[in-house]
Amino acid sequence: MKLTIYQIDAFTDKVFGGNPACVVPLEDWLPDELLLKIAMENAVAETAFFVKKEDRYHLRWFTPDIEMDLCGHATLAAAYVLKVHLEHACNNMVFETISGQLEVKCDRDVFTLDFPSRPAQRETLPKAIKEAINIQPDAVLKARDYVLVYPSESMVMNLQIDRNTFDRINLGTGGVIATSKGSNCDFVSRFFTPQATILEDPVTGSAHCTLVPYWSQQLNKKELTAFQVSERRGILYCKDLDERVLISGRARTYMVGHIWVE
Incomplete structure (x- = not known):
C-alpha cells in the first residue's frame, strides 16, 4: 500500500523551526497497530492521520x-496540508476527534485552532518530578499536565531533567509544563513527557489549553503572545474565550513523499 506523507513544521514561519509533525491522509482507517508503527518509523513528536467523512475529517x-487525546501542532499541520497541498476550498476546517469537534480557521497563512480550555488546579508536586528537576518551581498546578510556574524566563530556559528519575512517573497522555512570564512576550514555556521516546516536545499546542487560562488570569489579558523556548522555538498567538481557547500560528512544508506498508 502506497500512502502520501507530509512533514510540516508547525508554529513557525521557517523550516527547521517550530514542531515537526507528519501528516498521512487515509481513505479508510488502518489497524491501530499499523498507525502506531508508522508513527514510530516517522520518529517525530506526532503523526496525524485523517479520513474524510462527508464535509469533515476524522483526525x-x-x-x-x-495515541494522544489532543495535539495542537499536528492539528495545525493537518489543516495546513488540507489547505496548501490538498486545496481544501473552504477557509474553515472541522475535525472530529476523541476530544470532540475541533475547528481550524485559515486567514492567509495563519491557522487558528479552536480548542477546549483546560484550567489547572493547585497540586502537590510528585516526588519523582521534584527529584528529577534541577530548579524547583514557585507553584505547581495540574490539569491533564502538571504546570510548574517559575519566577523568571531564565529559570525555565535553564531547567534540566534527570531522565532516569523523571521516567519513574507515568502521566499517560500528560506531561510536565515549565512556564514563566516572558521577557519579550506574555509568557514562555517548555514541555516534557516522561517515559516517551522524545523527552522535550518543541512546541506543544495542547499545553496552551491550560497555559492560556492561567496566564490570562495572572496578567488580566484575554489576548496573549507565547513563546515555547525549546531549541527549535515556536510562537503562538492565543486568546482566552473562557470555555475555549484560540491558538494561532503559521506552518511550513519540510517534506512531501510516500511510504509503503504491507
Whole structure:
C-alpha cells in the first residue's frame, strides 16, 4: 500500500523551526497497530492521520509511543496540508476527534485552532518530578499536565531533567509544563513527557489549553503572545474565550513523499 506523507513544521514561519509533525491522509482507517508503527518509523513528536467523512475529517494523533487525546501542532499541520497541498476550498476546517469537534480557521497563512480550555488546579508536586528537576518551581498546578510556574524566563530556559528519575512517573497522555512570564512576550514555556521516546516536545499546542487560562488570569489579558523556548522555538498567538481557547500560528512544508506498508 502506497500512502502520501507530509512533514510540516508547525508554529513557525521557517523550516527547521517550530514542531515537526507528519501528516498521512487515509481513505479508510488502518489497524491501530499499523498507525502506531508508522508513527514510530516517522520518529517525530506526532503523526496525524485523517479520513474524510462527508464535509469533515476524522483526525487522530500518534506519538512514537501512544495515541494522544489532543495535539495542537499536528492539528495545525493537518489543516495546513488540507489547505496548501490538498486545496481544501473552504477557509474553515472541522475535525472530529476523541476530544470532540475541533475547528481550524485559515486567514492567509495563519491557522487558528479552536480548542477546549483546560484550567489547572493547585497540586502537590510528585516526588519523582521534584527529584528529577534541577530548579524547583514557585507553584505547581495540574490539569491533564502538571504546570510548574517559575519566577523568571531564565529559570525555565535553564531547567534540566534527570531522565532516569523523571521516567519513574507515568502521566499517560500528560506531561510536565515549565512556564514563566516572558521577557519579550506574555509568557514562555517548555514541555516534557516522561517515559516517551522524545523527552522535550518543541512546541506543544495542547499545553496552551491550560497555559492560556492561567496566564490570562495572572496578567488580566484575554489576548496573549507565547513563546515555547525549546531549541527549535515556536510562537503562538492565543486568546482566552473562557470555555475555549484560540491558538494561532503559521506552518511550513519540510517534506512531501510516500511510504509503503504491507
